Amino acid sequence: MRSTSRAVALAAMVLLPALTHAPADRRAQDAAQPAASYTYQGTVHAFTANTASLDLITGVGMALRIVHVTVAPAAGVAGLEFKPGDVVRMECHRTDTGLVADRIERVEVPKP
């Protein structure tokens, strides 16, 4: 019985701080740290200028996937057109509504 009580006490000591403080600490960290940045380089599948949305083909080997992003006004692409087949590099951050591209640039694929 004594060893059981000691185990419960030990578990409480270890877990209580985590249970009571972790979420608050995490919120504080989230507020203090900049949002994580993601870099994607791939082929444009579709670009809709009026909604500033871009679908990018990325992937690994033959396992291709589409990444959908909204292009932030500050990304400096106003007036630019991206057509299917263009290769672009984007720096994005994640929001509650999805990925937002903060910077986007065309990658010139060298001709042989």
Next chain:
Amino acid sequence: MTPRWVAVASLLLLAGCAKVVKPGDPVPGLAREQRDRFARGKIVFDSVFTPETGLGPLFNSTGCGECHEDPAAGGRGDEIEVHATAFHAPACDPLVDEGGPVVQQHTTPALKQALGIDSEPFPPSATARAHRASPVVFGRGLLDLVPDSEILSYADPDDRNGDGIRGRPGRGVDGRIGRFGRKALVPTLREFNAGAFPAEMGVTDPDQPTEENIGGKPIPPGVDPVPEPEISGDALALADDFVRFLGAPTPAKVGKEGRRGRELFAQIGCASCHIPKLRTGYSPVRALAHREFPAYTDLLLHDMGPELADICLGVATPQDFRTEPLLDLRDAKTFLHDGRASGLEQAVELHGGEGAGARDRFKGLSAADRAAVVAFLKSL
């Protein structure tokens, strides 16, 4: 014995002792730890996945070894898979949002129960369907290390030398030079292997932890309960090392006829694209670094004519195919990217486009000389 004779005798002895690589053997000269990883990687390569261990919900095979098995692990298989894309010149749509480009031919029982399908629905927007035979993966670690500069040195997109051959590099979706896949879409062996687990077996891994959609629609709830990634980074790395360390089989010794065939292979222009030997660049694996090896490819895309045309992929048009490395032809029962040729002579005769010149010169040879070329090819 004079010093010159001693040197000649030593060279002959060394040549005679050169390690013969049989299909399925590792590259000679691996360190003990690398041989150990080759052996452990083969276990992953040969393992069979089930829905409980991550298989599916869409898949073409239950394990790497199911399609790459003949005459040894890493060899070819008799499975034919289906790819689909849409070509809207000059752009190629791999139809990712409709389940492309790989259209898996099997479903797990749970997916079948949920959607009533036995295979992935064929993408409705596809402009072409391609069939793909399972190639050998021997020597791929060596091909991975051929420097971009060497590949580009063979390119001649404007046919400046007037030989009718215009090679150009394939490109990955991010613009890097592609080496792997029949359309040279994939730049590195690691990416090819890491992509094969999810694309062929529906097994996600740390490099591609996202399952494919089902013909463009989300996976029904409860159908794929195994958390992503479905194999560990360690298992992926072992399988990757197994494939990376598979050697390029040593061509068999040829007699007089085979030697004549080898000369003709070069004379009629086959070797313009099927470059007999390539050289690797730097690698931390000494056994792979700076090695000349039998490759019989330039790793470039070539227009092979309308008869062979199927899908586009990346920068490859429907008529473009990457020069197939001619490795382990001695064990092949069918030939070309989709296995449509039942013999080597037929395979040569099906070459079109940039291969038409060599094909016509082959057809113009005497029966004995054609047989000599085939004898040489069967030694590879």
